[in-house]
Amino acid sequence: MTFNDPAWLDQERRLLGELRRGDRTAFSRLYGAFAQPLFARVLLPKLGDRQTAEDVLAETFRIMLEKLDQYDDRGGSIWSWLATIAANKARDVERERARRGQALRGFALLSAPLLDAQPPGPGDDAGDAARIQAAVARVMEEINPRYRRALTLRFLDDRPRTECAELLEVKVATFDVLLLRALRAFRERWQAVTADAPAGAGTASLPVSA
Amino acid sequence: MKPEDEQPSEEELREAAALAAALENDAGGGAGAPSDALETAALLRQARAPLTVSPAHEPITAAHVAPALEGRRTPRPRRGRMWIALSVIAPAAAAGWLFFAQRPMQRLRPIQPRIYVAPPAPSSDLLAAQAAATRGGGPAGAALARLDQEMRAYRRQYHEGLRRGHGGTR
Numbered sequence: 001m002t003f004n005d006p007a008w009l010d011q012e013r014r015l016l017g018e019l020r021r022g023d024r025t026a027f028s029r030l031y032g033a034f035a036q037p038l039f040a041r042v043l044l045p046k047l048g049d050r051q052t053a054e055d056v057l058a059e060t061f062r063i064m065l066e067k068l069d070q071y072d073d074r075g076g077s078i079w080s081w082l083a084t085i086a087a088n089k090a091r092d093v094e095r096e097r098a099r100r101g102q103a104l105r106g107f108a109l110l111s112a113p114l115l116d117a118q119p120p121g122p123g124d125d126a127g128d129a130a131r132i133q134a135a136v137a138r139v140m141e142e143i144n145p146r147y148r149r150a151l152t153l154r155f156l157d158d159r160p161r162t163e164c165a166e167l168l169e170v171k172v173a174t175f176d177v178l179l180l181r182a183l184r185a186f187r188e189r190w191q192a193v194t195a196d197a198p199a200g201a202g203t204a205s206l207p208v209s210a
Numbered sequence: 211m212k213p214e215d216e217q218p219s220e221e222e223l224r225e226a227a228a229l230a231a232a233l234e235n236d237a238g239g240g241a242g243a244p245s246d247a248l249e250t251a252a253l254l255r256q257a258r259a260p261l262t263v264s265p266a267h268e269p270i271t272a273a274h275v276a277p278a279l280e281g282r283r284t285p286r287p288r289r290g291r292m293w294i295a296l297s298v299i300a301p302a303a304a305a306g307w308l309f310f311a312q313r314p315m316q317r318l319r320p321i322q323p324r325i326y327v328a329p330p331a332p333s334s335d336l337l338a339a340q341a342a343a344t345r346g347g348g349p350a351g352a353a354l355a356r357l358d359q360e361m362r363a364y365r366r367q368y369h370e371g372l373r374r375g376h377g378g379t380r
Contacts, residue, residue, distance in 0.1 A: 021282060022280065022282030031272075032268075035268070039262070040263075044261055048252030048253075050264075053263075054270070058275070065279060103241070106249065107256065110249060132257055136257040156254065158255075161233070173226070173227070176226035176229065187250045
């Protein structure tokens with residue numbers, strides 16, 4: 001079931017009516033439906049950091065409650081409106097990071113080709129996450145084994161770079177160069193693999209502007 | 211020579227150092243780190259675990275939104291009610307203002323004594339002229355002209371009496 005299904009839309013309208021009167025149970029059920037897709041489709045890819053994505057998720061729900069009276073459903077789901085709020089907040093965080101010189105980046109450009117063209121469903125976004133993880137595994141298999149080892153040690157095993165350099169028997173500065181090359185090789189291969197993404201996948205369901 | 215064994219350029223060394231600094235310290239540093247490598251690193255870091263929001267996050271969000279939720283439970287005055295109240299209060303306030311604002315002005319204004327001036331008794335000439343005009347028989351224009359002349363004299367006499375009654379100010 002997606003957020004566009006009539007059965008869900010009826011339920012959503014009823015829950016929003018209860019939420020307008022401050023009903024906690026209605027809030028909990030709407031959170032259960034929308035938190036995961038907002039996190040996995042919009043916030044984590046844009047921000048690239050779980051803690052920040054969760055903070056922005058909470059803020060997204062607060063803004064939703066604050067502006068709920070201005071929301072006009074026009075017969076559709078609140079999903080698009082929520083995703084736009086989340087994307088706007090994520091953009092604010094990106095601007096703040098840029099202002100502070102923080103190097104954190106999201107991966108929305110890389111994951112976008114794998115996202116389902118259909119809107120997600122209540123509480124469910126396992127499809128997108130599974131596609132991303134499967135694509136990562138496939139690309140890792142296809143790149144140079146030495147690059148694969150460097151990426152695995154540093155990112156999948158989350159080891160410090162000095163330990164990675166030691167395990168690969170190179171100097172730390174050499175490991176830094178190896179890692180940069182490995183990331184670029186991975187990206188190049190990723191773009192080739194995701195270009196062949198299954199039909200129907202794309203960015204259609206993501207808010208493109210705020 | 212394999213690509214990974216090629217000698218790095220100065221540019222590549224600089225980028226690798228900036229990337230290493232950025233990955234070591236997400237909160238700051240790493241200025242000039244290549245964006246393409248940072249985005250790819252973010253994808254790999256997040257893909258090692260399911261892309262799911264932590265179950266512990268719901269109570270955090272609930273606490274974050276609690277004031278907004280509470281605000282919705284507190285009934286707020288509706289606009290319709292406000293307009294109805296205003297439509298009653300505003301005219302009452304205006305009437306009250308007029309009442310209290312006019313009273314001091316009335317107190318300041320000099321009070322004019324009401325003087326009754328009795329009209330003068332009609333002269334015998336006026337009564338005769340009236341009778342002649344009413345009776346007819348003679349030339350109508352002459353009778354009416356005489357009546358007009360007598361009426362003017364009577365009005366002058368009446369106005370003179372009014373002036374005297376008001377102390378000659380009018």
